Amino acid sequence: MRHKQRQALDSIIVTAEQMRQIEGRIFAAGMPVAALMEKAAILTAHSIQELYPLSQVSRVGILVGPGHNGGDALVIARELHLQGYNICLYCPFSQLKELTQYHANYANSLGICSYEDIELLEHCELIIDGLFGFGLTRPLTGIIVEAITILNEWNIPVISIDIPSGLHTDTGEVLGIAIKATYTLCLGLWKPIFFQDQALEYIGEARRIDFGIPVKDVRAIVAKPFPLQILTKTLAKEFLPLPRPLITHKYKQGRLLLICGSYRYAGGAILTGLGARASGVGMLSMSVPESLKPLLVSHLPEALIIECPETKTGAIAGLSPLASDFDQYDIVACGPGLTQEATNIVENILSVPLPLILDADGLNILAQRVMVSGLSRRVAPTILTPHLGEFKRLFPHIADPGGDRITAVKRAAQESGAIILLKGARTAIADPHGTVWLIPESTPALARGGSGDVLTGLIGGLVAQNSGTQEILSRGVATAAWWHAQAGILAAQERTELGVDAFTLSSYLHRVGAGF
Numbered sequence: 001m002r003h004k005q006r007q008a009l010d011s012i013i014v015t016a017e018q019m020r021q022i023e024g025r026i027f028a029a030g031m032p033v034a035a036l037m038e039k040a041a042i043l044t045a046h047s048i049q050e051l052y053p054l055s056q057v058s059r060v061g062i063l064v065g066p067g068h069n070g071g072d073a074l075v076i077a078r079e080l081h082l083q084g085y086n087i088c089l090y091c092p093f094s095q096l097k098e099l100t101q102y103h104a105n106y107a108n109s110l111g112i113c114s115y116e117d118i119e120l121l122e123h124c125e126l127i128i129d130g131l132f133g134f135g136l137t138r139p140l141t142g143i144i145v146e147a148i149t150i151l152n153e154w155n156i157p158v159i160s161i162d163i164p165s166g167l168h169t170d171t172g173e174v175l176g177i178a179i180k181a182t183y184t185l186c187l188g189l190w191k192p193i194f195f196q197d198q199a200l201e202y203i204g205e206a207r208r209i210d211f212g213i214p215v216k217d218v219r220a221i222v223a224k225p226f227p228l229q230i231l232t233k234t235l236a237k238e239f240l241p242l243p244r245p246l247i248t249h250k251y252k253q254g255r256l257l258l259i260c261g262s263y264r265y266a267g268g269a270i271l272t273g274l275g276a277r278a279s280g281v282g283m284l285s286m287s288v289p290e291s292l293k294p295l296l297v298s299h300l301p302e303a304l305i306i307e308c309p310e311t312k313t314g315a316i317a318g319l320s321p322l323a324s325d326f327d328q329y330d331i332v333a334c335g336p337g338l339t340q341e342a343t344n345i346v347e348n349i350l351s352v353p354l355p356l357i358l359d360a361d362g363l364n365i366l367a368q369r370v371m372v373s374g375l376s377r378r379v380a381p382t383i384l385t386p387h388l389g390e391f392k393r394l395f396p397h398i399a400d401p402g403g404d405r406i407t408a409v410k411r412a413a414q415e416s417g418a419i420i421l422l423k424g425a426r427t428a429i430a431d432p433h434g435t436v437w438l439i440p441e442s443t444p445a446l447a448r449g450g451s452g453d454v455l456t457g458l459i460g461g462l463v464a465q466n467s468g469t470q471e472i473l474s475r476g477v478a479t480a481a482w483w484h485a486q487a488g489i490l491a492a493q494e495r496t497e498l499g500v501d502a503f504t505l506s507s508y509l510h511r512v513g514a515g516f
């Protein structure tokens with residue numbers, strides 16, 4: 001049980017303020033500050049030694065800041081020195097926090113040299129960045145900016161302690177300038193920065209150092225349901241409808257209606273259908289313009305393809321009676337490849353009393369008609385899956401979603417009453433109650449036309465098999481996004497990042513489940 005609770009810390013994200021409060025509880029309960037620093041820094045030193053053993057690297061430059069990030073750096077400096085590494089420190093600050101000053105004095109007594117000129121570290125084979133951690137709130141200036149500018153131009157691997165110095169812990173914003181790390185060793189608990197697109201190129205590869213923060217202290221500060229959560233493999237596994245019940249039938253395994261496609265964007269409909277197919281959904285129906293029916297049947301023979309009357313240019317003009325019998329479905333997904341001509345389809349579908357996913361042109365039409373504010377009046381939940389461009393059109397007043405994406409998606413969900421999935425390198429999913437799910441890893445191989453269509457079908461098919469409260473629904477959406485990203489990673493490993501077209505991606509989806 002306690003092991004499971006510890007494991008749960010893998011999926012929690014805390015803000016800088018929450019981290020401060022958790023730390024505060026530990027200190028108030030009697031843990032000496034120096035002892036906690038020692039625990040965290042010793043484990044960090046071990047990780048550094050694993051990554052860069054003495055057999056490969058001997059000259060190590062360590063950047064020491066004025067606060068406890070600098071204190072960690074000095075404990076690491078001492079340990080690596082004692083192990084035989086050749087250490088030199090860069091510390092341009094005259095005032096250090098008391099504990100940091102003690103460690104600086106001791107490092108000095110061991111004969112570890114310390115410089116105020118960054119150029120003297122140029123011949124190091126590894127740099128450890130302990131300038132600033134989650135205590136940084138104001139922009140860097142002066143000599144530190146110059147030092148980081150020089151350092152970022154060197155071709156030396158950098159390990160950042162806790163976070164790359166110069167980044168805001170919560171938003172991932174660059175405060176003046178920031179260190180570009182090769183690895184970042186996150187101390188204790190994951191922070192939002194690790195899931196903010198704008199910070200990713202500074203973080204490099206991220207690892208968490210679990211130095212034994214008591215679960216009860218985390219629980220006391222971050223109440224359930226946790227406001228920021230990572231969709232881990234364990235959580236995804238719990239949600240996938242595997243194994244299937246022995247006694248079941250197709251109508252019990254989810255009934256999904258996709259409304260998609262046009263003469264212009266016929267491929268989008270196929271890809272959405274293939275995403276849905278991979279979800280294992282029991283019964284897939286697809287409403288498409290009538291002239292596309294033969295094409296869709298040839299690609300998705302198992303699906304019920306419902307032909308709809310079409311406009312002169314080949315967009316859906318209206319839903320046929322079969323597609324309008326909404327008792328037959330558990331969920332509807334609408335949008336990929338519709339074109340903006342299908343305005344009345346989107347307007348009408350909003351009044352259907354079923355969970356509804358809107359993507360692509362579904363979103364564009366929603367934005368154009370300024371219908372977002374009406375979503376909260378829907379009797380069933382709505383799921384919007386915008387990329388950044390679509391998000392800006394839907395929520396033009398929400399400040400710079402390219403910056404602090406986590407806050408932006410949370411606000412959008414709270415304002416609209418919909419579940420919002422904001423696509424990106426780290427896709428974020430927010431529900432109207434304030435929970436945000438983050439997808440911890442993905443691949444730029446997915447940045448290709450059509451991969452979003454596959455995602456829409458996959459979400460629809462998965463959620464159709466396990467719909468329920470809004471909480472369950474948002475977790476289902478997040479699980480589908482995790483699944484999609486994992487399939488991308490798997491495909492990119494085998495075929496390089498250039499080999500993951502959307503059709504190929506859809507053919508890798510089933511292999512993710514097979515790996516469980």
Ligand SMILES: NC(=O)C1=CN([C@@H]2O[C@H](COP(=O)(O)OP(=O)(O)OC[C@H]3O[C@@H](n4cnc5c(N)ncnc54)[C@H](O)[C@@H]3O)[C@@H](O)[C@H]2O)[C@@H](O)CC1
Nearest residue numbers: 023037040066067068069132133134135136138139140162
């Ligand atoms: N969370 C935890 O439980 C633990 C945290 N530890 C370390 O403590 C760090 C946080 O330490 P602190 O709160 O001391 O903060 P930091 O070490 O992150 O930096 C804050 C210090 O930098 C100064 N400062 C802030 N902005 C500045 C600027 N623009 N220019 C120059 N100086 C500036 C502040 O006056 C303060 O002294 C973490 O990142 C981590 O490395 C560890 O020691 C062990 C345990």
Ligand SMILES: Nc1ncnc2c1ncn2[C@@H]1O[C@H](COP(=O)(O)OP(=O)(O)O)[C@@H](O)[C@H]1O
Nearest residue numbers: 423424425442443444446447449450451452453
């Ligand atoms: N740099 C990236 N890293 C990881 N995933 C990405 C990246 N860029 C895009 N993606 C993913 O690819 C998909 C693209 O979707 P979208 O833009 O809707 O494409 P389309 O509409 O052409 O199908 C999303 O799931 C998104 O998260």
Ligand SMILES: [K+]
Nearest residue numbers: 129132163165
């Ligand atoms: K740092």
